[in-house]
Amino acid sequence: MSKLTADLTYDYLSAEAAPTREERIEATYAFGGSCTTLKHGMGQGCTKYNSRKFAQGGGCQLNLALGIVRTFQNSVIIIHGPLGCASNNLGIAGYSKTFRVLKQKQGTDNVWIHTNLDENDVIAGGIDKLRQAILYAEKEYRPDAIIIGNSCVPGIIGDDIDSLIDELDGQLSARVVPVHCEGFKSKFVATGYDSAYHGVLKKLVDPIKKQDRINPDDIAYTTAEETERYINSKTVNLLNVGSTSFGDEFELSRLLKALGLTVRVLPLYASIDEISRIGEAALNVSICATHDDYLIGHLKERFGTDYVIDTLPIGIKNTNQWLRVIARFFKLEDEAEKLIAIETAQLEEALVPFKKELQGKTVFVGGGETRIFTTAEFYQSLGMKVLGLKPHNFDRFAVPMIDDIDDQEAVIDVAPGQPSEELVILNRLKPDLYVGHVGAPAWVTKLGIPNIPLFGQSLNYMGYSGAFELARKAVKSLKNTNFPKKIAANVPLPFRPEWYASNPFDNIKEAQQG
Numbered sequence: 001m002s003k004l005t006a007d008l009t010y011d012y013l014s015a016e017a018a019p020t021r022e023e024r025i026e027a028t029y030a031f032g033g034s035c036t037t038l039k040h041g042m043g044q045g046c047t048k049y050n051s052r053k054f055a056q057g058g059g060c061q062l063n064l065a066l067g068i069v070r071t072f073q074n075s076v077i078i079i080h081g082p083l084g085c086a087s088n089n090l091g092i093a094g095y096s097k098t099f100r101v102l103k104q105k106q107g108t109d110n111v112w113i114h115t116n117l118d119e120n121d122v123i124a125g126g127i128d129k130l131r132q133a134i135l136y137a138e139k140e141y142r143p144d145a146i147i148i149g150n151s152c153v154p155g156i157i158g159d160d161i162d163s164l165i166d167e168l169d170g171q172l173s174a175r176v177v178p179v180h181c182e183g184f185k186s187k188f189v190a191t192g193y194d195s196a197y198h199g200v201l202k203k204l205v206d207p208i209k210k211q212d213r214i215n216p217d218d219i220a221y222t223t224a225e226e227t228e229r230y231i232n233s234k235t236v237n238l239l240n241v242g243s244t245s246f247g248d249e250f251e252l253s254r255l256l257k258a259l260g261l262t263v264r265v266l267p268l269y270a271s272i273d274e275i276s277r278i279g280e281a282a283l284n285v286s287i288c289a290t291h292d293d294y295l296i297g298h299l300k301e302r303f304g305t306d307y308v309i310d311t312l313p314i315g316i317k318n319t320n321q322w323l324r325v326i327a328r329f330f331k332l333e334d335e336a337e338k339l340i341a342i343e344t345a346q347l348e349e350a351l352v353p354f355k356k357e358l359q360g361k362t363v364f365v366g367g368g369e370t371r372i373f374t375t376a377e378f379y380q381s382l383g384m385k386v387l388g389l390k391p392h393n394f395d396r397f398a399v400p401m402i403d404d405i406d407d408q409e410a411v412i413d414v415a416p417g418q419p420s421e422e423l424v425i426l427n428r429l430k431p432d433l434y435v436g437h438v439g440a441p442a443w444v445t446k447l448g449i450p451n452i453p454l455f456g457q458s459l460n461y462m463g464y465s466g467a468f469e470l471a472r473k474a475v476k477s478l479k480n481t482n483f484p485k486k487i488a489a490n491v492p493l494p495f496r497p498e499w500y501a502s503n504p505f506d507n508i509k510e511a512q513q514g
Contacts, residue, residue: 010297016162017180018198018294021188022048025293027395029187031414032421032505038394038412039402047394051187051509056420059392062151064192065181067242069200070110073271074144076137076174077112080130080161081151086114111141117153127159131168138172144272145204147177155182175272177203188393189416194294200267201298206276208303235262236326237281241291242268243371247460252287252313255323255463258339259332267295279303283329287312287462289370289397309397312370313462314470315378316344317404343464351382354471359383361478364426366390367437367454373401375435375454375461375470380406382471387429392416392437413504419443420495424504433474448488450477 012019021027030050031038041047062085070077079086113136115129130148137146150161165176181195236256240249253263267275284299284307286292296307306329313322320340327336362385365372369391376386388411391398402408411429413421419440426434426447434444434451441451452473453459459473460466493500 010294010301012198013202013298016178018191018194020186021191021194021393021395022186024194025395027188027393028414029393029416030508031394031412032508033412035402035405035408035410035412038414039399042394042396042399046510052418053507053509056418059189059192059416061181061183061186061189061192061195062149064189065179065196066149068193068196068268069147069149069177069179070112071242071268071270072145072147072275073269075111075272076141076143076146077110078130078133078137078146078148079112079114079151080117080126080133080148080159081115081153082117083114085149085151085153086112111137111143113137122153122157125157125159126154127161127164130154130159130161131164134164134168134172134176138174143174145177146172146174147179147199150178150180150182152182152184155180155184175203190290190393193291197295197298200275201295201302204272204275205278205299205302208277208279232280233282234260234330235264235281235283237278237284238263238265239284239286239288239292239295240265240268241288243368243455243457244268244287244462245455245457245459247458248462248466251460251463251465255319255339255343256285256326259323259327259330259335261326261330279305281305283307283326285326287370288368290368290393290395293397311401312374313466314371314374315381315467316347316464317377317381318374319463319467320344347464347467350468351471354475355382357475357478358471360385361432362387362429363433363435363474364388364390364429364431365435365454366422366440367435368392369394369398370401371454372435373398373404377401377404378467378470379433379435379474380404382474384433384474386410387431388412388425390415390422390425390436420499421504421507423447423493423495424500424502427500433478435474443494445484445487446491446493448484450481450484452477 026048028047028050030052031047066077113133115126115133117126134146137143148161161178165178177199179195179199181192238252249265253265256263264281266278279299284296284305286296286307286309289309293309296309299305300307308325310325311318311321313319323336323340327333360383363379364387365376372389372391376389380386386405386407390413393416394414411425413425415421423443426444426449431449434449435454436444436451437454444451455461460469
């Protein structure tokens with residue numbers, strides 16, 4: 001569906017691991033400047049070669065990959081690596097079970113095993129430990145899937161986990177999925193998503209019968225097979241991500257069902273059977289290109305399933321656009337326009353008091369690229385001025401969104417982590433409100449800036465009801481700013497005063513144009 005991906009190929013499943021994003025897609029993780037200069041740099045193709053002299057911090061590809069696969073129902077996760085690679089799982093021990101219940105899924109436990117590689121294993125290899133872990137998982141839990149997260153150390157020492165899986169083939173009832181998420185291979189932490197989906201596509205997604213797409217209005221179905229074809233012809237896979245809440249999923253499903261479509265929300269928190277049949281839908285709908293492009297690109301090439309990846313339904317404009325693109329595919333344009341008119345009129349009326357409070361205020365947004373641009377555009381539509389944005393990375397999917405920002409000189413800092421850069425920028429811009437990714441508000445509060453989270457699993461952000469909640473949260477935060485003011489007055493800033501007078505982008509090494 002998206003012209004942006006017309007020249008990309010996704011035929012990588014013959015390889016053991018997904019390619020890095022450096023190899024596969026035009027993207028950058030290091031840039032400092034304005035909307036105008038970023039768009040120019042992307043157009044010239046030079047920004048993807050930018051780098052940093054020093055990286056203060058970033059994400060872990062293993063954690064991002066596990067964020068997908070550990071949500072699957074009745075599965076066991078085996079983390080193959082040193083003990084520290086499992087530490088993140090301690091913090092989310094009850095997380096998956098809780099959110100399965102919130103999302104009205106089967107409330108199974110989050111089961112994970114660790115191979116605990118030590119110094120001896122680094123020399124002799126850790127395959128025997130992994131073999132024992134797989135056989136133990138099969139015997140003890142009888143899962144539908146055993147998923148192996150291969151961390152940096154076994155990747156460096158050369159543990160051949162794929163040969164081990166082939167060796168055990170036929171001895172296990174569970175499907176065994178290798179996930180190669182060795183973080184040293186790529187500077188783009190989002191490569192972890194590709195690693196997870198590479199394993200899922202190879203081992204969990206079943207082939208489907210090649211059938212011509214039917215017109216649901218013309219079919220006269222009588223057999224069970226024809227009935228199934230009819231249902232599939234009106235089925236949408238709504239692809240969720242870790243930052244979508246049950247409220248988000250409910251709202252987006254509500255809108256698609258209002259058009260007469262059947263909605264399946266997956267892959268997170270889905271069963272292995274549901275994931276195996278992901279290829280049966282008529283359309284895949286992504287709400288995050290960074291998260292999903294590898295998955296839906298493969299499904300397009302493998303099954304011919306069209307997809308929508310152009311926007312994220314946050315705010316009025318982007319929710320309307322999202323609905324129109326989907327409706328156009330199913331030839332439901334008239335139904336969509338009626339729905340949009342009703343929803344927009346009700347929302348605009350409800351937003352009137354919020355617009356009065358937010359008019360003329362300034363905002364800075366940091367986090368995932370598509371989410372921050374759509375969020376910024378919505379606050380802009382409420383009368384706020386966007387002073388700056390901080391995407392974790394920036395790629396071709398987000399380029400058209402730059403034009404939605406009214407002030408093309410607004411600051412953009414492309415950086416995974418790197419709070420040292422962001423705090424210098426915020427200390428100078430002093431926005432009235434900061435909207436940011438998990439972890440950032442703790443730093444920002446020390447500057448005395450009111451802030452709200454960019455997403456939350458217990459909150460609603462998407463669709464028309466999400467737009468109302470975004471406006472309400474901003475007004476609530478700005479009405480009472482005592483907390484950040486008191487923190488700023490009593491908690492010291494994390495860097496020396498002279499750092500805040502420096503150029504935050506001196507650390508970025510720009511690529512030389514040929």
